[in-house]
Amino acid sequence: MSELGPTGRLRDGARTVAPLAVAVGIFGVTFGVLARDAGLGRVASIVFSATTFAGSAQFAAAGVLSAGGTLAAAIVAALLLNTRYLPIGLSVAPALTGSRLRRLVKAQLVVDESWAVGHVGGGRYDGRLLVGAGLTLWSGWVVGTTVGVLGGEALGDPERLGLDAAFPALFLALLVGQVENRRGLVAAVAGALIALVLVPLVPPGVPIIVASVACLIGLRRAAT
Amino acid sequence: MNDAWTLVLVVGVGTIALKGAGPLLLGRRQLGPRSASVVALLAPTLLAALLVTQAFADERRLVLDARAAGLGAGGLAIVAKAPTLVVIAVAALTAALVRAV
Known part of the structure; x- marks a missing residue:
């Protein structure tokens, strides 16, 4: 990989994530269908994917809205989910070069998958690999969303297709990848329990936000 | 402005800021170890809460x-x-x- 020039590495990143971009595109279709279902509207759904470019947060926002939650709950849930991009952004900061505007734009291409592809070992990142991967994934996500938004009617009722069960399964798959140690597991279980207990007591969407306090167990010493 | 566009705008701007803050402002500085470990636990906590509500909640009932x-x-x-x-x-x-x- 180090033999390749700058453009080579850009292309390298794109090629590595190409199969993933297809998967991301299919997710994009799913998001487009569900966003319509949640009443987001065509153009807003596509703009959402192009600017926010963070699948789990967008799915969360659409999920909260279609479950009858408030706008504020949807916004807070999505933004809380994206707070992980603060430390992720910090980790790639040394690899993203150029003017302030260029760095800001490149930083938007950082998602979980491009972040993983751009890692070259020892906590160091290759900016070009990351950007190549990020651009490919972004294209897949936006094109997929557009297809889903426009073709959603042809697909019919998402519930009949079991698409509502796709969400918890996706979150479980993402969760398995995110639990790296015992504390992660404890936080996840605590978050799930808090949310379940609150479901009958408060409006939809709020349980998720309150459950996030479980992450404060991170304040305890790392000895456990 | 309707709800959909408010959502797109607020979440969009917020996410751009969250993603851009590190590369733009903080450079090579790192989060303190305690804040870093709280933020690291946010993702599993929220995903677990999302998972159970999407699987078992119907409005305000558990099903x-x-x-x-x-x-x-x-x-x-x-x-x-x-x-x-x-x-x-x-x-x-x-x-x-x-x-x-």
């Missing part, structure tokens, strides 16, 4: 329906190390089948 069956099947696919797309397909198909029966 066991086709979604739970789909989640169970998806869980088995995860244990079998299936790719994420297969996991999702298995979950959706199972829920659709349970509803069709």
Whole structure:
């Protein structure tokens, strides 16, 4: 990989994530269908994917809205989910070069998958690999969303297709990848329990936000 | 401005700021170890809360329906190390089948 020039590495990143971009595109279709279902509207759904470019947060926002939650709950849930991009952004900061505007734009291409592809070992990142991967994934996500938004009617009722069960399964798959140690597991279980207990007591969407306090167990010493 | 555009604007601007803050402002500085470990736990906590509410909540009631069956099947696919797309397909198909029966 180090033999390749700058453009080579850009292309390298794109090629590595190409199969993933297809998967991301299919997710994009799913998001487009569900966003319509949640009443987001065509153009807003596509703009959402192009600017926010963070699948789990967008799915969360659409999920909260279609479950009858408030706008504020949807916004807070999505933004809380994206707070992980603060430390992720910090980790790639040394690899993203150029003017302030260029760095800001490149930083938007950082998602979980491009972040993983751009890692070259020892906590160091290759900016070009990351950007190549990020651009490919972004294209897949936006094109997929557009297809889903426009073709959603042809697909019919998402519930009949079991698409509502796709969400918890996706979150479980993402969760398995995110639990790296015992504390992660404890936080996840605590978050799930808090949310379940609150479901009958408060409006939809709020349980998720309150459950996030479980992450404060991170304040305890790392000895456990 | 309607709700959809408010959501797109607020979440969009917020996410751009969250993603851009590190590369733009903080340079090579790092988060303190305690803040870093709280932020690291946010993702698993929120995903778990999302998972259970999406699987078991119907408005303000807790229910066991086709979604739970789909989640169970998806869980088995995860244990079998299936790719994420297969996991999702298995979950959706199972829920659709349970509803069709």
